[in-house]
Amino acid sequence: LxxxxxxxxxxxxxxxxxxxxxxxxxxxxxxxxxxxxxxxxxxxxxxxxxxxxxxxxxxxxxxxxxxxxxxxxxxxxxxxxxxxxxxxxxxxxxxxxxxxxxxxxxxxxxxxxxxxxxxxxxxxxxxVCATESIAHENFKKAFIRASARDAVPSVQLDPQFPVIPVRALQNDATREFQQTQRGVIDAFDRGEVDQTEAQLKIENYWAGALRRAVVDGDVETGSLMAGQSVGMVKEEKPVAEIISGLIREAVDALTAREQASG
Amino acid sequence: LxxxxxxxxxxxxxxxxxxxxxxxxxxxxxxxxxxxxxxxxxxxxxxxxxxxxxxxxxxxxxxxxxxxxxxxxxxxxxxxxxxxxxxxxxxxxxxxxxxxxxxxxxxxxxxxxxxxxxxxxxxxxxxVCATESIAHENFKKAFIRASARDAVPSVQLDPQFPVIPVRALQNDATREFQQTQRGVIDAFDRGEVDQTEAQLKIENYWAGALRRAVVDGDVETGSLMAGQSVGMVKEEKPVAEIISGLIREAVDALTAREQASG
CATH class of the missing domain: 3.20.20.70 (Aldolase class I)
Structure with missing residues (x-):
């Protein structure tokens, strides 16, 4: 919840x-x-x-x-x-x-x-790219293409207008969010909107954006929320394979350690 | 180098x-x-x-x-x-x-x-807070007081004016850097400075700032460069004690593991 x-x-x-x-x-x-x-x-x-x-x-x-x-x-x-x-x-x-x-x-x-x-x-x-995942094909493709440095947090431009950072792949939407913030802050400075309205305009920018990307596959104006481990996602494969890969890497590390200690 | x-x-x-x-x-x-x-x-x-x-x-x-x-x-x-x-x-x-x-x-x-x-x-x-470290007393005190979330990267406001992020404790200087950037970008938008001059104004903001903080002890206008591990720095103590503490933590982890595996 x-x-x-x-x-x-x-x-x-x-x-x-x-x-x-x-x-x-x-x-x-x-x-x-x-x-x-x-x-x-x-x-x-x-x-x-x-x-x-x-x-x-x-x-x-x-x-x-x-x-x-x-x-x-x-x-x-x-x-x-x-x-x-x-x-x-x-x-x-x-x-x-x-x-x-x-x-x-x-x-x-x-x-x-x-x-x-x-x-x-x-x-x-x-x-996200598990075969069983219902994410849109475009969303999965964006993950497979991305490297760790593409998953960046959103930036707050002005301490007066707090932005809870969201880590997502950079796209048109993340770039435009910077401009939107700046436009709203400038409008506030010129007295055209009050603080509440300005904050609301900033917060509403992302409304529905995750659904737009994950479900509708709009990877340019939607939000491609992704962790920095996205660079390690290289293909679509079943959950069972992802988990057995993780277990294999852990077991390999334990085996290598035992061999090293004689 | x-x-x-x-x-x-x-x-x-x-x-x-x-x-x-x-x-x-x-x-x-x-x-x-x-x-x-x-x-x-x-x-x-x-x-x-x-x-x-x-x-x-x-x-x-x-x-x-x-x-x-x-x-x-x-x-x-x-x-x-x-x-x-x-x-x-x-x-x-x-x-x-x-x-x-x-x-x-x-x-x-x-x-x-x-x-x-x-x-x-x-x-x-x-x-940084080793007894042997020549950092100014004020600089060490700032480290001892700080928690991980105080060590934040500097923020780039405009993709036209790149800022290589520097992680440092927040102080007057980091807050003013935001305003300086914004002022320079606005001046550029109004055609008052060209791109090179604007970039230089942004880059020069931090010139000498690390020395000002570490050597002179000016922890408000200087740069308090610090990693997120700063929250784990709790007191001034000799290098030998810091290192033996690290070794003890590693050995304790190995001992606990051996006990767990019978």
């Missing part, structure tokens, strides 16, 4: 009415009441923790597991890299399982995070 | 005349002639590789070792995170040692990169 959704409580109740066993609260920091409501209803709650202090608070508030998602991830991101969050948080959270997300494209990287104390890893970008 | 320095050849010769054994070519991609000159003079050459394709090319051109520095690093950075570069490059470069840099603050992270195939790690931020 998206934590900042205005009807979060009702959405939690819908899940509980359907006996959903695990509720993931993402997209904003959940308050204690939301966590309590889900747990009182019998569900396990998984929360995203952007800092160590908040990881500790969420655990105290009853979170049953945490996800640490670094800035390498696709879509809405925080400012801090996965490697940093892993080092800052994993050594200090022992009561609940912690999952690592953002920038993971190989099995030896999964292994490395597990050995640093993670209970698991969450991968998104690597599965 | 800074590769983009106009007198790179002369600088290489100075090193060779002093029988320097290893020359590190950073800050821009070195051309084949620079690598050859250093090697012909008897030095080993270490190069920074921003992508796998360039890593392979540099190896073919004679680089004796590579450094992979991700976007978590302080100072001038590329767009791609350390974790991604490690996954993309380490499995495919076997002929020369590869060192990993950017965002490393703990020994178990060093261990993880070594086990993914790195020959070593390069840490900068963690040593």
């Amino acid at each position: 998206i934590t900042m959704h205005p009807q979060l409580e009702e959405l939690i109740d819908v899940c509980l009415n359907h006996d959903i066993s695990h509720i993931i609260l993402a997209g904003g920091l959940p308050g204690a009441p939301a966590i309590k409501r889900a747990k009182d209803g019998g569900a396990k709650v998984v929360c995203f923790a952007p800092t160590l202090a908040l990881a500790k608070r969420l655990t105290r508030q009853g979170a049953d597991a945490l996800v640490i998602e670094g800035a390498e991830a696709g879509g809405h991101i925080g400012p801090v890299a996965t490697s940093i969050l892993a080092q800052e948080i994993l050594p200090h959270i022992e009561d609940v399982p912690v999952f690592i997300a953002g920038g993971i494209g190989r099995g030896d990287a999964v292994l490395a995070y597990l050995e640093m104390g993670a209970s698991g890893c969450q991968l998104g970008t690597l599965f | 800074i590769t983009m320095h106009p007198q790179l050849e002369e600088l290489i010769d100075v090193c060779l005349n002093h029988d320097i054994s290893h020359i590190i070519l950073a800050g821009g991609l070195p051309g084949a002639p620079a690598i050859k000159r250093a090697k012909d003079g008897g030095a080993k050459v270490v190069c920074f590789a921003p992508t796998l394709a360039l890593a392979k090319r540099l190896t073919r051109q004679g680089a004796d070792a590579l450094v992979i520095e991700g976007a978590e690093a302080g100072g001038h950075i590329g767009p791609v995170a350390t974790s991604i570069l490690a996954q993309e490059i380490l499995p495919h470069i076997e002929d020369v040692p590869v060192f990993i840099a950017g965002g490393i603050g703990r020994g178990d992270a060093v261990l993880a990169y070594l086990e993914m195939g790195a020959s070593g790690c390069q840490l900068g931020t963690l040593f």
